[in-house]
Amino acid sequence: MTAPHAGSSASTAHVPPDPDYAARVRASFDRQKAMHLIGARMTGVSPGACTIELASRDDLTQQHGYIHAGIVGMIVDSAGGYAGFTLFPADASVLTVEYKLNLIAPAAGERLVAEASVVKPGRTLVITRGEVYAERAGARTLCAIMQQTLIVMAGKPDS
Amino acid sequence: MTAPHAGSSASTAHVPPDPDYAARVRASFDRQKAMHLIGARMTGVSPGACTIELASRDDLTQQHGYIHAGIVGMIVDSAGGYAGFTLFPADASVLTVEYKLNLIAPAAGERLVAEASVVKPGRTLVITRGEVYAERAGARTLCAIMQQTLIVMAGKPDS
Amino acid sequence: MTAPHAGSSASTAHVPPDPDYAARVRASFDRQKAMHLIGARMTGVSPGACTIELASRDDLTQQHGYIHAGIVGMIVDSAGGYAGFTLFPADASVLTVEYKLNLIAPAAGERLVAEASVVKPGRTLVITRGEVYAERAGARTLCAIMQQTLIVMAGKPDS
């Protein structure tokens, strides 16, 4: 399956107002204890985009042995939130207003990769899209797609 | 704004099981009286993709003079439904299970263009994404993005 | 089917900051030309809630003769928007940020009734839920459910 909407072609013109955006994003991610619990790692940060990866573990599964859909949602919601956060001013924090997730294949493999990017940056609301891929034996399968709304909490630094 | 997720880069590998898919899709669209009412036209059909356009009209507006968000939803839901329908067998019809629409800029301009494509074709469910652009004086503004689930009604031809 | 989540039990404690909220809501609805086009009528307005009705018409149908899903979306999106608008200050206007619609039965009957109410009022964002019922021969069938996010455009009166 070659899906034109899945897979970020990556050329963005976004210019972060905070030049230290990457350090700020990584520091915030590091404070998310729930990400430590599941073993998620942030492996990519660029203006308007973020990648989070997760190694498969037995304690992350649902009843059929796949990664739990809720875990899939966790990493792509976070990837979307931090994609948006790259474009926030230094003194703002980010909250997810809502997200919608379609699960389109079992999350089976050695690793999940969640990629998200900003579709529309705004002063108050930021809209993102994301995808989750399952990697197995070198092959990638698209297993979920997401659409998300974030809100910029101005004047409330993240830490 | 250059959004990596918005705008279908269009290279799909989808192969419609019905070689007459385009005629079947156009005939179905022509039976949608609601599309005639609002003046929507199908301007593109290819495997796994569909484009629907709408000329602005005063009687399609909401209270601020923009095209009504519900009208925006109508054309992108239809574009998604017919993007999926291109990949259906000849004896099946299509129903929208659900869609989620983010409205990200006012639908203002001479014309709206809704583009949708299939992210994941399946035997029972088909997942699509879509975008709506407003065209004004030659410029395009992304005004809405959609994520949608369709169901294949096998053995129930559309007409 | 008796669905606990469908059908508003209606007892709200919402207190509109604008005592003339009902007149303001009805005036705004009357300016929505798209609602006139499809023949939608606002038949109920109360604090945090709104009802919009639509008589079936041949020119509102999709290819199988049911009311077009996009039309279903139009009236429930509007019902949600005006449910929220009842709780806005007099000098604010309303925009839909996003909505998600599940279509669960064909919209067949003499009349559609869209009911929506506010789940969470906020200063910036307002969250609503809505349902659409099809009425035929005195019986009601739930045909769609919606979940929606609105934004309060403060200092931008609706007219």
Add this chain to the structure above:
Amino acid sequence: MTAPHAGSSASTAHVPPDPDYAARVRASFDRQKAMHLIGARMTGVSPGACTIELASRDDLTQQHGYIHAGIVGMIVDSAGGYAGFTLFPADASVLTVEYKLNLIAPAAGERLVAEASVVKPGRTLVITRGEVYAERAGARTLCAIMQQTLIVMAGKPDS
């Protein structure tokens, strides 16, 4: 805030085809290792409805110290899935097709309670709604609402 759409009024007429539905649901939940990881417990199962509770823990938090939105999504997605599963035949399993989650207040408190119920049972697709409440010092705050689509995997028993 009294929200008519939040909080299941609970009187359903759903009749599970499998009289042993409760044991089947609880056994499936027990096989979800991800639920063990976060400490979630299933505290209610009835025809078409399910309740899942989660005690707050430091390792479930996001960067501001609240329960991570993804964890909120995990428990309400599972509550919805098992609400639907109560109505499945004994030889079927359940998959989430998609869900949409609005986060409306910080998930702060001693405990989260996710309640979900079936809005529309179907042979292939089942639609649910859910809510998550945060409990603190005896008071309940609505912190998230969900709308979800499930698919019945007929002839594929859960275990």
